[in-house]
Amino acid sequence: MTTVHAAPATDSPLTIGNRAFRSRLMVGTGKYRNNGDMVRALEASGAEIVTVAVRRVDLDRTKDEGILYHLSPDQYFLLANTAGCYTADEAVRYARLAREAGFNEFVKLEVIGDRETLLPDTEGLLTAARVLAGEGFKVLAYTNDDLITALRLEDAGCAAVMPLASPIGSGLGLLNPYGIRTIKRRLSVPVIVDAGVGTASDACLTMEQGVDGILMNTALAEARDPVAMATAMRLAVEAGRQAFLAGRMPKREVAMPSTPNAGMLE
Amino acid sequence: MNEIEIMVNGAPRRVPGPATAADLLRHLGLDPRTVVVELNRQIIRRPQLSDIALAEGDAVELVHFVGGG
Numbered sequence: 001m002t003t004v005h006a007a008p009a010t011d012s013p014l015t016i017g018n019r020a021f022r023s024r025l026m027v028g029t030g031k032y033r034n035n036g037d038m039v040r041a042l043e044a045s046g047a048e049i050v051t052v053a054v055r056r057v058d059l060d061r062t063k064d065e066g067i068l069y070h071l072s073p074d075q076y077f078l079l080a081n082t083a084g085c086y087t088a089d090e091a092v093r094y095a096r097l098a099r100e101a102g103f104n105e106f107v108k109l110e111v112i113g114d115r116e117t118l119l120p121d122t123e124g125l126l127t128a129a130r131v132l133a134g135e136g137f138k139v140l141a142y143t144n145d146d147l148i149t150a151l152r153l154e155d156a157g158c159a160a161v162m163p164l165a166s167p168i169g170s171g172l173g174l175l176n177p178y179g180i181r182t183i184k185r186r187l188s189v190p191v192i193v194d195a196g197v198g199t200a201s202d203a204c205l206t207m208e209q210g211v212d213g214i215l216m217n218t219a220l221a222e223a224r225d226p227v228a229m230a231t232a233m234r235l236a237v238e239a240g241r242q243a244f245l246a247g248r249m250p251k252r253e254v255a256m257p258s259t260p261n262a263g264m265l266e
Numbered sequence: 267m268n269e270i271e272i273m274v275n276g277a278p279r280r281v282p283g284p285a286t287a288a289d290l291l292r293h294l295g296l297d298p299r300t301v302v303v304e305l306n307r308q309i310i311r312r313p314q315l316s317d318i319a320l321a322e323g324d325a326v327e328l329v330h331f332v333g334g335g
Binding site: 038056168 | 334
């Protein structure tokens with residue numbers, strides 16, 4: 001009897017700004033019900049890159065609530081964001097503080113343009129991306145599904161471009177597969193879909209578009225069981241990636257029998 | 267002991283003076299390895315914390331990493 005080994009399609013590591021990562025799933029650390037859930041979900045996700053935010057120390061609390069009390073920078077690659085920033089100047093200020101606080105020169109750049117949808121202010125985003133890239137930051141820019149903005153972000157020197165699947169925290173899934181595929185096809189830097197993925201099928205479908213990775217937060221934090229969902233997302237990202245590398249069959253408008261017609265009885 | 271009034275994270279606060287940025291962190295019980303200090307919108311790098319004296323009316327921001335997406 002011969003043993004059949006699983007033979008996944010060979011994949012190269014995800015390389016962002018000269019750093020190579022095995023996992024194509026990146027996860028946020030916000031909004032978990034408690035830090036224990038977060039730590040276990042992060043572990044189950046298999047993520048190497050986790051995002052954090054820069055905020056004022058709460059001086060009225062006796063206990064320090066900094067995230068570094070729960071996450072080891074030796075275990076994870078900490079990617080600071082500029083969430084909550086509405087101008088380029090503000091985002092640049094937060095990025096500089098993050099670099100000083102942190103362990104690397106990577107920043108997930110967000111410049112938000114609207115409080116209801118949290119859609120990006122692409123003008124502010126480009127301005128901030130140019131400034132930060134000029135200062136040696138490795139900028140991963142959160143943007144919309146617009147090709148022209150993505151191309152300009154690449155020109156601005158971004159290390160990766162992060163178009164949304166749908167608005168932050170919405171869980172609406174991949175709204176514009178064509179737009180995401182087009183961005184991936186036209187850019188040379190990694191394309192990481194950020195925001196909007198709600199469940200495992202969203203993650204799988206997103207990876208099947210050929211993008212380099214996915215960043216998610218709310219889908220795990222707001223799942224009834226964040227640890228189980230983190231496992232599902234890890235598998236879905238791997239499945240979607242493998243399916244993309246495998247190359248799917250063409251879609252047809254008519255049926256094609258899987259069983260031969262030859263050899264039928266007269 | 268003398269005191270100086272400075273703004274810390276947007277709120278006025280009286281602290282013993284004269285004081286350096288490192289003294290302020292010690293006074294507040296904060297670990298300089300996990301906090302970044304911004305003085306009048308200029309980041310103070312960790313090795314300089316003991317060299318920078320605070321003055322009346324200075325605006326200090328103390329930030330750290332929290333959970334985020």
